Amino acid sequence: MAEITRKRTGELLQELFAILLASPAGLPAREALHQLAASVTLTPYEAGEYESGGRRFEKVVRFATVDCVKAGWLVKDKGTWSVTDEGRQALQVYPHPEEFYRRAVKLYAEWKASQPNSDTGSASTMTNELKPADEISASPDTSAKAVSVTFDEAEEQAWSEISAYLKAMNPYDFQDLVADLLRAMSYHxxxxxxxxxxxGVDILAWPDPLGTRPPRIKVQVKRQQQAVSVEGLRSFMAVLGDNDVGLFVCTGGFTKDAEYEARTQEKRRITLIGLEKLFDLWVEHYDRLSDQARRRLPLRPIRFLAPLN
Known part of the structure; x- marks a missing residue:
């Protein structure tokens, strides 16, 4: 029977890492997999689909990335994959594809053995370290990996829909959403x-109802696709007084120069809030939002079995 060998899995992982390293901020998982498929020649077997659905190539790569995450080589956040410094180093230390993948599998096994109630001596666990990736994906011992893959795909889909919704929101509705969030965070x-x-200022807020207690909070809100440049950030900082705190919210994020400028300020106090940070704050303070505010970005949790951390 055709299979995807350990060496082939290592080749796919190393090429994936190279693609991700070319984008330091990471890439959405689907985009990374799309680029990977375009950069390698898939065999008919790899390009085929499992009976349960899903292209075999993508399933195998996703399963293999679970090892890389637990090895500390890869980070997944809201559907975005990025390589860590440890992952970059692993590429250099283990240049041979099979050796690279074997090391990731070994580190995953060590992580699993460290978990509470782990059956470290099971024959299936030890045997799976030696199986080809395609065989492992069908093994009962990889139920935890299957849950991780399901969780990743669900998170990717949810974040894709949420971010698209926010990016398409009317600019003034988006501005009101930010104001609602500040109220939920107990600002006035x-x-x-x-x-x-x-x-240059879209929202004014204070820590107290009368506005007598500093600092005054000035907020600029940008619902746009492109990242805010350092020049755009400086234009906003020009309207901040000595006792002001600036919040710059932008769906398109900020350039590296803008982030550095904000981080190294000594006189101006400013916080940059991109789309992901805004969403995290919205979730954190969701219970304190008014009913009207919740209708701007309604969320409903769905509970399912989650992977171990």
Whole structure:
């Protein structure tokens, strides 16, 4: 029977890592897999599908990345994959594909053995370390990996829909969403810019209802695709007074230069909030949002078996 060998799995993983390293901020999983499929020649077997559905190539790569995550070589966050410094080093230390994959599997086994109630001596666990990746994916001992893959795919789908929803939101509705979040965080919003010129400030808020206690919070909100440049950040910082705190919210994120500028400020206090951070704050304070606010970005948790951390 045709199979995807350990060496072939290592080749796919190493090529995936090379693709991800070319994008330091990481790539959405689907984009990374798309680029990987375009950069290698898939065999008919790899390009085929499992009876349960799903292309064999993608399933095998996803299963193998579980080993890499537990090895500390790969990070997955909201459907975005990125290589860690340890992963970059592993590429250099283990240049041979089979050796690279074997090391990832070994580190996964060590992680699994360290978990509470782990059956470290089971024959199936030891045997799976020696099996080809395609055989492992069908083994009962990999139920934890199957759960991880399911969890990853669910998170990717959810984040894809949520981020698309926020990016397509009317700019003024998005501005109101940010104001609602500040209220849920116990800040007192006393002004939200109406349509038209705003002088570089979209929201004003204070720690107290009367606005007598510093700092005053000035917020600029950008619902746009492109990242804010350092010049755009400096334009906003120009409207901040000595006792102000600036919040810059942008769905497109910020360039590396802009992030560095904000991080190294000595006189101006400013916080940059990209789409992912905004969503995390929304979830964290969801219980304190008004019913009207929740309708701007309604969320409903779905519970299913999650992978071990």
């Amino acid at each position: 919003v006393n002004w939200v810019s109406p349509p038209g010129k705003d002088g």
